[in-house]
Amino acid sequence: MTLTDHRTQTETDHRPQTEYQAAPPEVPIRQSRERKNQVAFVILVVVCAILFLPVLWLFLTALKTPQQLASDPITWIPTQPQVQNFIEATMVLPFWAYAANSLFLSTVTGVLTTISSALVGYGFARLHGKGKKVLFGILIAMMMTPPIITLIPTYLLFAKVGLVGTYWPWVLWGMAGAPYLIFLYRQFFAQLPRELEEAAILDGCGRLRIFLQIFLPLSKPVVITAFVLSFNGVWGDFIAPQLLLNQDNTTLAVAITTGYVNSQGFPVNNLLAAGAVLYVLPVLIMFFFVQRSYVNGFATSGMK
Amino acid sequence: MSTQSLARDVRRRKRRGVTGGSGAFYAFISPWLIGTVLLTLFPLGYALWISFTNWDGIAPNQNWIGLKNYTDALSDPRMWASLQRTGLLALAIVPITICGGLGLALLLNEKVHFRTGLRMLVYLPAIVPPVAATLTWKLLFDRDSGAINGVLAIFGADAVSWMSGNTVFVVLLVVMLWGIGAGVLINLAALQDVPAELHEAARLDGANAFMAFWHVTLPSISPVLLFQVITTTIGVLQTFVPALLLSPANGPAAITAVPEANRIFMVDVYAQYFAYSKYGYASAMLWLFFLVILLVTIITFKIGGRTVFYAVDPSKEGKEG
Numbered sequence: 001m002t003l004t005d006h007r008t009q010t011e012t013d014h015r016p017q018t019e020y021q022a023a024p025p026e027v028p029i030r031q032s033r034e035r036k037n038q039v040a041f042v043i044l045v046v047v048c049a050i051l052f053l054p055v056l057w058l059f060l061t062a063l064k065t066p067q068q069l070a071s072d073p074i075t076w077i078p079t080q081p082q083v084q085n086f087i088e089a090t091m092v093l094p095f096w097a098y099a100a101n102s103l104f105l106s107t108v109t110g111v112l113t114t115i116s117s118a119l120v121g122y123g124f125a126r127l128h129g130k131g132k133k134v135l136f137g138i139l140i141a142m143m144m145t146p147p148i149i150t151l152i153p154t155y156l157l158f159a160k161v162g163l164v165g166t167y168w169p170w171v172l173w174g175m176a177g178a179p180y181l182i183f184l185y186r187q188f189f190a191q192l193p194r195e196l197e198e199a200a201i202l203d204g205c206g207r208l209r210i211f212l213q214i215f216l217p218l219s220k221p222v223v224i225t226a227f228v229l230s231f232n233g234v235w236g237d238f239i240a241p242q243l244l245l246n247q248d249n250t251t252l253a254v255a256i257t258t259g260y261v262n263s264q265g266f267p268v269n270n271l272l273a274a275g276a277v278l279y280v281l282p283v284l285i286m287f288f289f290v291q292r293s294y295v296n297g298f299a300t301s302g303m304k
Numbered sequence: 305m306s307t308q309s310l311a312r313d314v315r316r317r318k319r320r321g322v323t324g325g326s327g328a329f330y331a332f333i334s335p336w337l338i339g340t341v342l343l344t345l346f347p348l349g350y351a352l353w354i355s356f357t358n359w360d361g362i363a364p365n366q367n368w369i370g371l372k373n374y375t376d377a378l379s380d381p382r383m384w385a386s387l388q389r390t391g392l393l394a395l396a397i398v399p400i401t402i403c404g405g406l407g408l409a410l411l412l413n414e415k416v417h418f419r420t421g422l423r424m425l426v427y428l429p430a431i432v433p434p435v436a437a438t439l440t441w442k443l444l445f446d447r448d449s450g451a452i453n454g455v456l457a458i459f460g461a462d463a464v465s466w467m468s469g470n471t472v473f474v475v476l477l478v479v480m481l482w483g484i485g486a487g488v489l490i491n492l493a494a495l496q497d498v499p500a501e502l503h504e505a506a507r508l509d510g511a512n513a514f515m516a517f518w519h520v521t522l523p524s525i526s527p528v529l530l531f532q533v534i535t536t537t538i539g540v541l542q543t544f545v546p547a548l549l550l551s552p553a554n555g556p557a558a559i560t561a562v563p564e565a566n567r568i569f570m571v572d573v574y575a576q577y578f579a580y581s582k583y584g585y586a587s588a589m590l591w592l593f594f595l596v597i598l599l600v601t602i603i604t605f606k607i608g609g610r611t612v613f614y615a616v617d618p619s620k621e622g623k624e625g
Binding site: 054073147 | 457484
């Protein structure tokens with residue numbers, strides 16, 4: 001499936017039906033099929049407008065002056081957009097340092113999770129071992145286990161071994177893979193034909209080489225999906241950095257929630273909005289660029 | 305050698321373990337296996353052990369107090385109140401998200417103008433990180449500068465202090481409902497897989513659009529819907545970050561300043577740990593909650609399993625059809 005058109009096949013499949021419809025000639029029927037659904041369009045436009053307005057408001061707030069934020073009645077559209085708010089938002093707190101922390105943690109975890117999940121997914125899809133069924137059941141159970149339940153006790157244990165305040169927990173989480181992504185890979189690898197590895201096995205290829213040279217290159221859409229999901233997961237995560245990291249090495253997600261306050265401790269909403277926009281932007285840009293593969297990754301993995 | 309004899313040879317070798325027996329399998333899954341034991345099962349066990357003690361998080365020794373934390377929790381009206389609030393949140397969010405997500409997918413599956421753009425717009429809020437989503441709605445619901453009170457003012461209504469009192473629960477609901485498009489991609493993929501000839505047959509039998517949806521589309525995509533009901537329910541039950549960030553206070557004070565209307569279960573657990581240092585009691589609450597979520601998941605599976613329609617073999621069915 002892609003976000004673009006895929007009704008073409010259905011359309012052609014419909015055509016033989018015209019034989020049964022005796023009275024009206026073929027042309028009007030085909031015209032009615034070609035016609036776009038206006039009612040659906042109108043409803044969708046209204047829903048999309050409602051869903052998009054908050055994003056618009058975030059932008060507008062980011063462009064306002066403190067006076068406009070305090071005005072009564074409220075200022076809807078800032079007359080002189082304060083573009084410099086975006087620059088100021090990166091200066092009242094070490095924005096770029098936090099962004100670098102977020103980028104580093106998200107990339108490291110993303111890469112590690114993507115690789116380890118692929119390895120494990122391959123194992124479940126193409127290899128056999130004692131207790132595989134039970135282990136796969138455990139994997140499914142882990143998919144259903146709320147991460148927040150395990151996070152707090154994991155934090156307590158990390159504190160005991162002195163890993164609090166370091167980035168090692170993210171490395172460990174990355175290496176362990178993510179159950180959901182393992183499942184995606186497993187579904188994808190399981191549907192590939194047996195012949196793919198049979199010849200390689202006869203040639204004496206090791207399992208790791210088969211995985212790296214045959215299976216991994218084939219799973220590009222899933223790789224992209226896995227990376228985007230795990231990258232965004234870490235970029236968007238609030239609780240783990242809040243619990244595990246300090247003021248000086250935490251991520252942007254934590255920093256923007258506490259960084260934009262005045263000396264009395266009240267939030268400075270225009271800078272807060274500007275900071276939030278800058279924080280969300282990479283996620284949106286990334287999604288925009290990879291959405292096709294991303295969607296394919298879902299579609300080809302039997303997540304349906 | 306012909307391909308068939310090659311394949312036979314491979315199969316024979318595999319039986320003899322030439323292609324790797326359990327060893328290769330365990331080598332490949334070891335990252336996850338070790339990770340699950342160390343980072344999931346062990347912490348869960350650790351929390352279970354703490355839940356039988358009166359540990360305060362600092363003392364070097366933990367005193368075993370048996371089931372006291374559990375009996376305390378079960379007789380604590382505050383615990384029941386937060387459990388009830390969490391249940392209410394799920395009862396409000398899950399049906400709307402599932403039905404709304406399906407409705408949007410059905411509309412997006414129609415031939416409409418700018419379909420690709422509309423799909424991206426519907427999905428957009430679902431990829432906004434929870435922190436940013438909560439901050440955005442906090443600005444919209446701001447008492448003095450927010451758009452919501454701005455609209456109310458146009459109709460002559462007084463400004464509402466959304467962030468205090470019971471109204472903050474409304475804000476929490478709205479933040480969570482904003483992600484209604486999250487299921488749209490999976491729903492669309494499922495809708496593409498509904499065999500066209502089934503619809504064809506329904507039409508020929510004189511079924512109208514609604515009947516075709518009810519008797520053909522819905523049964524075909526029901527496994528996907530069940531999956532979504534379960535993941536959405538688990539997701540809503542463990543809600544924490546939006547409730548915390550809607551607190552009027554900032555930083556470490558935020559957790560205890562969460563208005564009562566938003567004191568859902570994980571807020572309570574977090575406060576018991578880190579604001580009140582009742583690690584034993586909080587761990588007992590955590591485990592009770594884990595069991596509740598497990599129970600809800602099993603019940604949903606049981607009820608859903610009866611209503612869900614599975615094709616003979618979903619994976620093969622799709623390809624042949």
